[in-house]
Amino acid sequence: MLHTPTNSRVLSRELLDVLIRAGLIAVLASFCFRIFAPFLNLMVWAIILAITLYPLQVRLRGPLGGKDGLIATLIILVAFTVILVPTYLLGVAVAASIERAMEVFKSGSFQIPPPAESVAAWPLVGQRVYDFWAQASTDLTGLLQKFAPQLKELGLALLSAVTGLSAGLLVFFLALIVAGILMAHGDKGYHSTVQIASRISGPDNGRQIADLCTATIRAVAQGVVGIAFIQMLLIGVAFVVMGIPAAGLLALAVLLIGIMQLPATLITIPVIVFVIVTKGVSTATIIFSVYVFVAGLADNVLKPLLLGRGVAVPMPVVLIGALGGMVTGGVIGLFIGPVMLAVGYQLFWRWVKDQPQAERVQQRTPS
Template sequence: MPLTPITQRVLSRQLLDVLIRAGLIAVLAIFCFRIFVPFLNLMVWALILAITLYPLQVRLRGPLGDRDGLIASLIILLAFAVILVPTYLLGVAVANSLERAMAIFRSGSFQIPPPAESVAAWPLVGQRVHDFWAQASTDLTGLVHRFAPQLKEAGLALLGTVTGLGAGLLIFFVALIVAGILMAHGEKGYASAKQIASRISGPESGPQIADLCTSTIRAVAQGVVGIAFIQMLLIGIAFIVMGIPGAGLLALAVLLIGIMQLPATLITVPVIIFVLVTEGVSAATVIFSVYVFVAGLADNVLKPLLLGRGVAVPMPVVLIGALGGMVTGGVIGLFIGPVVLAVGYQLFWRWVRDQPQPEPAQEQRRR
């Protein structure tokens, strides 16, 4: 049946109204995103910290009562102390060590002992290491001038890394404050999250998706911190037994590097080189070097064991999400990746299981 001209004009007007409204909503969404995007990383970190620390607030409600604001403030102050004190001690120790090293280098009293003849017998790289080491022990100034451009580039890269770490630490502290505010209104926030999830995926799936996101973030956070703490113990004990200068501060550095998802070999390899240079090659130094190097790689074994605990999806999903998210999005991607992959995994299998039921044979015969 053909449409009358009046009906066509009504439908055209309705379609135009829908397009105009959709365009205005899109413009509003774009402007809101552009205004909010400078604070996106900050708010994501705050949400991750609030979800991770909220179980501690729930446990403290018994001894301290239901004063959520006070409990959240105490937790944030404790977190500041736990992070600031080791960071300050580590920074002071590094600054003092650099100052002493520069003073020794300028005085001309710094000398590198010559290599043992056994170094040349090392497989593949022994002769090169022996020649380089021998030149460093006899003509260190000439060696520094030889590699001056490379040293300058490495120094600039190190300065940029330190600057980035400082900015990241500042953002982390501000995120802690915002996380305290979110934890003080945790119950309302959780109810709002369930409402949003229910509005997107339906009233049946919404609460389950909200709980899945929460458990995934907590599992990843606890796994990351737990793995970093285990590595700190494994490596720190070896440093103390070997008598490494500043062993405690180096162990704290391993903890911080592990939390930032950087390899512990950034600490262990220089320490191994220092021990081999100062103590020489012996059974004790070889055992120490092998143990510390393996302990620095222990996170590759522990991550598959700890990251997926307490999550209603298979462990490989969380592990792949964490690794892929870290590669694509850095430290924040370490948390966002598993959440996105876990939610996608659940929705996919829910869609697979929600298949139309076959009609009974009687209904088919009636037709």
């Protein structure tokens, strides 16, 4: 078939129209993303919270007469209370402890007991620990002046961490409010999600992908909270038995740190140091230190056991997605990573198995 100049002009005009439309759509998408970008983290958290809490809303429909707006409001109010009360108590306790420590330090009554002779016999680091401890017990002011630059950097890092934590809590509370609005319209949201997934991956895969994303987010969320709660119990019992001051608040701090995917050793190591300094080195303090340190690392064992339960993909896929997502994207990546990896895993194996019938027969026939 010969292309006449008229046909060529028509094809060129159609191609130009397609390029102009594609360019306009790209510009529109870019502007929309730039406008929505400041609220991206907030909306991602809201969607994660809404998906995680929505089964509770479904269970309460019967007792509360199916009033989705009222149910969502009650759930969010309870969630606010559960998070705000421990956070407030922990903040008050930490502020009081810092103020009390400053008063003791200014009064000059703070003294570190000298180390036992057995400390010097510790393998590898015993002599260094003994010398450092002995200097701290006799000349604490001089030791602090010696490490003043490092202490200043540490203080600035702690201040930055506290500021970031406060901003994170504010975003989290706003996300809870938005999650309540999403839960009040949960059925419509689910149908819209299925429509979007079907439009992207085809009508045969849309509902399965939407259900897979939902199940993965819930499994990761429940695994994170469950692991943090187990760690709180393991460490909190040891704190109570050893008689650590404010043991309950420290246990709540372990729970909050675990939910934020920070290591529990941020709490356990200072407590171990406090116990050794105040009570000395003995069989009881050594057993306590080893137990608490191991309990602080228990999440590394519990994650492979709890993450991925109820998801239609192998557990290592969810675990690798959670760990890789957390490394690359922080706490939000902990949820996005396994969702993306699980969806990719499912689509990949669906593509592998979706072969023409003739090829399947040929593969089954021995040569």
